[in-house]
Amino acid sequence: xxxxxxxxxxxxxxxxxxxxxxxxxTIILVLVDAKPLDAFRLIWxxxxxxxxxxASVFVVWVPLLLVTCGLLATFTAxxxxxxxxxxxxxxxxxxxxxxxxxxxxxxxxVIVIILSMLAGMLGGAIWAALAGLLKTFGxxxxxxxxxxxxxxxxALNIGLIFGAWSRPxxxxxxxxxxxxxxxxxxxxxxxxxxxWSIGFAIIGLVIIYFLLQGTxxxxxxxxxxxxxxxxxxxxxxxxxxxxxxxxxxxxxxxLAGAIQxxxxxxxxxxxxxxxxxxxxxxxxxxxxxxxxxxxxxxxxFAALNIGGIQLPIVMKLDSALTGVLQGSxxxxxxxxxxxxxxxxxxx
Amino acid sequence: xxxxxxxxxxALLMVMVLVLSACQPAATPAAPAxxxxxxxxxxxxxxxxxxxxxxxxxxxxNDKGWSxxxxxxxxxxxxxxPGTKMIYLDRVNTADRPGTTAAQLAEELVQQGAKxxxxxxxxxxxxxxxxxxxxxxxxxxxxxGDTIWAEGENYQALxxxxxxxxxxxxxxxxxxxxxxxxxxxxxxxxxxPLINEETRRLAASxxxxxxxxxENYLDKDPADLRFRVTWIxxxxxxxxxxxxxxxxANEFIxxxxxxxxxxxxxxxxxxxxxxxxxxxxxxxxxxxxxxxxCEEAPDVCIGxxxxxxxxxxxxxxxxxxxxxxxxxxxxxxxYWQDINNVDMTPVGYVSGPAMSEDAKPLxxxxxxxxxxxxxxxxxxxNYQDGSKFLAEGEVATDVEIWYxxxxxxxxxxxxx
Numbered sequence: 001x002x003x004x005x006x007x008x009x010x011x012x013x014x015x016x017x018x019x020x021x022x023x024x025x026t027i028i029l030v031l032v033d034a035k036p037l038d039a040f041r042l043i044w045x046x047x048x049x050x051x052x053x054x055a056s057v058f059v060v061w062v063p064l065l066l067v068t069c070g071l072l073a074t075f076t077a078x079x080x081x082x083x084x085x086x087x088x089x090x091x092x093x094x095x096x097x098x099x100x101x102x103x104x105x106x107x108x109x110v111i112v113i114i115l116s117m118l119a120g121m122l123g124g125a126i127w128a129a130l131a132g133l134l135k136t137f138g139x140x141x142x143x144x145x146x147x148x149x150x151x152x153x154x155a156l157n158i159g160l161i162f163g164a165w166s167r168p169x170x171x172x173x174x175x176x177x178x179x180x181x182x183x184x185x186x187x188x189x190x191x192x193x194x195x196w197s198i199g200f201a202i203i204g205l206v207i208i209y210f211l212l213q214g215t216x217x218x219x220x221x222x223x224x225x226x227x228x229x230x231x232x233x234x235x236x237x238x239x240x241x242x243x244x245x246x247x248x249x250x251x252x253x254x255l256a257g258a259i260q261x262x263x264x265x266x267x268x269x270x271x272x273x274x275x276x277x278x279x280x281x282x283x284x285x286x287x288x289x290x291x292x293x294x295x296x297x298x299x300x301f302a303a304l305n306i307g308g309i310q311l312p313i314v315m316k317l318d319s320a321l322t323g324v325l326q327g328s329x330x331x332x333x334x335x336x337x338x339x340x341x342x343x344x345x346x347x
Numbered sequence: 348x349x350x351x352x353x354x355x356x357x358a359l360l361m362v363m364v365l366v367l368s369a370c371q372p373a374a375t376p377a378a379p380a381x382x383x384x385x386x387x388x389x390x391x392x393x394x395x396x397x398x399x400x401x402x403x404x405x406x407x408x409n410d411k412g413w414s415x416x417x418x419x420x421x422x423x424x425x426x427x428x429p430g431t432k433m434i435y436l437d438r439v440n441t442a443d444r445p446g447t448t449a450a451q452l453a454e455e456l457v458q459q460g461a462k463x464x465x466x467x468x469x470x471x472x473x474x475x476x477x478x479x480x481x482x483x484x485x486x487x488x489x490x491x492g493d494t495i496w497a498e499g500e501n502y503q504a505l506x507x508x509x510x511x512x513x514x515x516x517x518x519x520x521x522x523x524x525x526x527x528x529x530x531x532x533x534x535x536x537x538x539x540p541l542i543n544e545e546t547r548r549l550a551a552s553x554x555x556x557x558x559x560x561x562e563n564y565l566d567k568d569p570a571d572l573r574f575r576v577t578w579i580x581x582x583x584x585x586x587x588x589x590x591x592x593x594x595x596a597n598e599f600i601x602x603x604x605x606x607x608x609x610x611x612x613x614x615x616x617x618x619x620x621x622x623x624x625x626x627x628x629x630x631x632x633x634x635x636x637x638x639x640x641c642e643e644a645p646d647v648c649i650g651x652x653x654x655x656x657x658x659x660x661x662x663x664x665x666x667x668x669x670x671x672x673x674x675x676x677x678x679x680x681x682y683w684q685d686i687n688n689v690d691m692t693p694v695g696y697v698s699g700p701a702m703s704e705d706a707k708p709l710x711x712x713x714x715x716x717x718x719x720x721x722x723x724x725x726x727x728x729n730y731q732d733g734s735k736f737l738a739e740g741e742v743a744t745d746v747e748i749w750y751x752x753x754x755x756x757x758x759x760x761x762x763x
Contacts, residue, residue: 046455049458050458052454052458056451060446154587154588158580158588162580166763169542169544169763170541170542170543170544170763171541171543171580171761172470172541172542172543172580172581173442173541173580173581173585173589174470174541174581175441178473190481192448192451264446264448265441265448269441270442270585270588271441271442271445271588273445274441274445274446275445275446276445276446305446309436309444309447309452309455310455312436312437313434313436313455313456313459314434314459
């Protein structure tokens with residue numbers, strides 16, 4: 001079978017996956033006595049209906065995109081970086097910590113923001129490196145190591161919010177004291193989104209695209225991902241590459257956490273990662289680890305998140321429905337890939 | 348090859364757009380889903396003067412607690428003020444709705460036509476203030492907030508915001524008294540939410556009520572009364588983020604507590620008390636917030652202090668409609684003539700089915716004393732660390748009570 005045919009076949013099967021996912025959600029909607037067309041239209045309008053909503057979609061898109069960029073590096077090296085949630089969280093913790101150091105100081109807020117975001121990236125990288133060390137030197141599968149590190153990061157975060165960093169006289173899960181406005185990433189007048197964070201996302205995407213597609217390093221990483229033993233025989237220092245991919249992913253995750261603190265919540269909250277790490281894993285699988293698909297699919301997922309807010313307000317449906325759509329989309333597209341492979345083998 | 352990829356992406360997205368937009372013409376005109384754009388008129392079938400009010404509930408609308416009390420007050424408004432319609436969003440907290448903020452969600456209620464928005468949690472204070480500043484044409488009620496209290500510590504002048512709170516201190520005193528009248532072990536557990544001024548003063552009120560009835564009605568030594576507070580970290584259980592209230596309730600029971608007073612928005616204390624009772628122990632519980640909370644486990648429920656937001660919401664919403672809005676802070680005591688009058692009282696206390704025959708007249712006596720002016724916030728009273736709060740004969744001011752900085756002497760548990 002030639003390339004061209006193969007591609008269009010792939011495409012057909014992916015569309016099939018999409019249709020199946022939509023069908024699946026439609027059936028759920030019918031079962032709960034809701035009008036599916038109304039629900040889909042509501043999600044669409046909830047995400048695109050006006051400029052405020054579009055801006056809100058981008059507020060989700062930026063960290064989602066950054067996190068998934070990072071995950072592409074680990075996936076390329078054949079690693080399942082489940083610890084991504086913890087890496088976002090630790091990034092946010094580091095950002096908050098550095099920012100707290102400068103509260104009330106006379107240092108320019110621009111420098112404080114830059115320093116705290118760099119600290120966030122460092123934090124994410126450290127947490128990712130821990131997962132990498134556990135894998136390389138401890139023989140702990142990165143999935144289990146990552147899960148454990150996620151729990152520790154959450155516990156650390158809650159401990160700080162409820163204890164050392166709590167508001168004076170208050171111990172609450174609603175988070176730390178909000179930072180003064182000069183420490184916020186500047187936003188568009190009247191919107192929640194910062195041009196800076198969009199800029200970071202685009203730069204991040206370009207970097208990861210060229211790193212993976214256009215460099216020797218990316219090629220070697222791919223070799224490690226395809227088969228660690230043969231890569232080793234080819235003379236590629238395998239564990240170093242794996243460690244590096246963890247660190248790269250951690251930098252991205254830490255940056256996402258830093259943006260959550262400086263650009264979205266302006267404080268540290270218990271669920272600072274907003275589940276973007278796990279959502280990023282889904283997106284990475286959905287796009288078959290190809291950076292070229294990342295921006296639009298992440299946008300689509302972000303739009304579903306924001307559009308879903310309308311469901312409980314207008315139709316008394318649970319917002320989690322959009323999560324079901326996202327999850328089933330991934331499942332059905334993967335399923336169709338499997339079906340396609342079978343189909344191709346028979347030929 | 349990459350070009351081909353790009354084309355595939357675009358094609359896939361176009362299909363998505365088609366799938367989604369294909370739904371548009373199919374919508375029937377009767378669908379209530381039509382979101383009101385900023386300049387578009389409200390829903391066509393509604394009368395022109397319909398007044399939509401929105402509500403952001405921190406917990407589920409049917410939590411048998413704080414949020415349900417608000418939700419049912421909204422239904423009460425719809426019933427009492429013709430032409431009003433409630434829209435709401437529940438579970439408004441960053442754990443349940445990751446990636447969103449309360450201010451952002453309030454904007455969505457406004458997009459759907461809300462002209463007045465109720466923020467129902469102190470947890471939303473920063474967002475409520477931000478939203479109030481950004482939306483001067485929208486009326487905001489922040490329940491349990493203190494932002495526009497001129498004597499308060501967080502005062503900001505916001506002409507479109509009102510702060511409402513029931514004087515639940517009285518309800519908690521009744522709950523405390525009720526628990527003192529029922530405890531056999533002399534050990535009361537207070538299932539606390541997060542720690543702040545509000546929760547400290549409510550826990551302290553329960554303690555004051557318990558000690559008063561223990562000492563004056565049962566003639567027992569206050570030193571024999573154990574009052575323990577354990578905080579879970581939020582208004583309700585968020586697995587992985589808060590302590591599990593079920594576990595806390597069990598720890599209480601296992602360490603000899605036989606009455607659990609709930610300070611949280613949900614009914615775990617009640618449920619665990621029933622479980623223990625069915626296993627042969629005798630444990631009672633007092634839930635919180637919602638008049639119907641006892642229904643969850645009537646056989647162990649001795650009473651519930653509850654909020655009745657309906658009358659005050661009716662007042663504020665009618666005023667907003669009639670152009671008589673006032674930006675006021677109200678801390679509303681019970682309607683003492685009848686603390687369970689649904690059309691009058693902001694705060695009430697109903698006895699539960701498990702209330703004992705002996706305790707009933709004593710509790711009624713206590714309520715009558717409170718109605719007659721009994722003030723338990725009077726000296727001598729010390730803070731938990733032993734430092735002086737109120738001297739002999741001194742009475743606490745509203746500000747001192749609202750911003751109570753520590754638990755009181757005799758209470759066990761974290762103060763901050």
